[in-house]
Amino acid sequence: MSDPNFSIDLAAAVLRIGTPLILAALGELILERSGVLNIGIEGVMLGGAFFGFWAGYASGSPYLGALAAMAVGAAFTLLLAALVLRVRADQIVAGMALNLVALGVSNTAFSIVKRGVTMAGNADNFRAPKFGALFPNLTQIPLLGPILCAQSVLTWAALFLVPVVWFYLQRSERGMELRAVGENPEAAAASGVDVRACRLKACLAAGLLGGLAGACLTLEFADTYAERCTAGRGFVALAAVVLGRYSTLGTAAACLFFGATFAAQDRFQAAGWSIAPELLQMLPYAATVCVLALSLRRNTGAPAALGKPYVR
């Protein structure tokens, strides 16, 4: 265990597995700070995973794949926005509907596309490139070099987005407006903020990031799409926002923690521990419930208007 290579390896794995969680959770954070809860984030990720894979596979370019994933993610959250902002549907029910629609659309499209074609196999050409491959000099940096350069550009994008989102939410005027919309939409509207437009933009941002998070799973982790390949990661990202108490840095840290539980799964299995694999599979989900139970207090830090429909 004290082997430095093992630690470096583990840190790299935590970052890699934490990437989709961070991307999805940052999007969800922005959306929740504006007062909209998106339970459909699992579906958004699944849609991103399939359509990112499909576009990447068809075009041979991981960048096109990522773009397609983001577009599909945004399309799905637009459906949510239509339900939540226009007909003022209940956010949780609308989110579950979005999950079902996304699951149905992605898996059906997959069944249609894969017909007669073997899509697995050598798919290196549409893999998200590793950062080290783009900037080989950086690999020379001790310790950090091997950890960071083994990551794909997606991880770098996620790490870059953390301070950006923090700055946007905490320091920019737009971010302050968005937080005001989430805390007290009537007051925000009275001071001249367009509440629905603000929430619509937040929905779009969450869709773009959620779709990209899904693309991580297929463009980087696996070479192919598998039904339900998100395996509850969207829901875990949802929990990360709660655990991070709706702060940017807290959310990112929570994502890394949950990333570590996913990474630990593989390590325990590889280390030959005599724990049943089925029990290890539960680890991230059980950890989510336990950590939430242990950490939460009365004041959860949630925006006051979270989940409530806004009526002009």
Add this chain to the structure above:
Amino acid sequence: MDQFWVWPAAILGLILLVLVIVKLCGVEPRDAAALMGRAMQSPDFWGEVARRSAVLGLCGLSVVLSFRAGLFNIGAEGQLLAGAIAATAVATKIFGSETPWFVGMPLMVLAGCAAGACWSLLAGVLRVWKSVSEVISTLMLNLIAIWLLRYVVSYPQLLQEPGSNFSQGAPFVESLRFSRWGGTPFHTGVLLVPLILAAAQVFLFMTRGGLALRATGLNPVAARACGIRTLRLGLLTFGAAGALAGCAGAMGVMAQGYLPHALFPDYGYMAIAVALVAFLHPLAVLPSALFFGFLETAASTTQTAGVPNEVLFAIQGLVIVALLCRGVRLPGTKREDAPA
């Protein structure tokens, strides 16, 4: 509901959508329709509809109770699996081959209800004492239950059939299985579901407890002011909802005769659609569950012709979307409500 044309229009739209998808899948719609026509003539098809609808009905009722009380318990899936596992444990580990049905079956159902209630109360307790959102905890408990099922059917010292290479539970003795009617999947347990739904209808709309439950869902602050102990009521609702889903799981395995590797996947989520189509009325869950049970059975029939049955999820999602657009509201979130 002021405009009656929307319902025929919705059904027509649904049929068109299905035809387009069938065409996209490279199947001639005429062939698929012929396949369906043949299948629908056999009693097996309708038995299967009844078997699936029974599970959907109980889970749908579980969702109705939770939503009526203002609780977003979306963990029917996990509670169903917990019930199925407990019922199997009772049947294969406690009872021998000589167990009469009137001893074994009620105990299996009780064990299933208790396990489902416990699984649900985990989320309930976390919600009441630690203010953990039941949405997240029930979703996580669903995923945990799926792996728990795979765990217990994979080891002979747990529930796997000894000496079997398959990941599934040991078969129950004959007296602990629901008898199939005329060889179709229709079983005795199905008959219980309308009775339970009717009882729930009476409870929800004709008793003090039901009134308290609905009042809490409509406005918890006002309910508390009226002297309703909302926390206790919330916990009881979590328990009851879990027990219903657990009962569905227990009856599911009793009809199956053994504990399979995966049981009624995603029925817990479908149950939300069932409950919403029923406008959160227990008795209306019956036609609603039959409708979705029919869709499920139809989807697995046409799957043999090459139409992916995942289409169903999209249809269910769109049904919910359509209902939300038609102004279906959960209690406490009426359109006119100003946000508190």
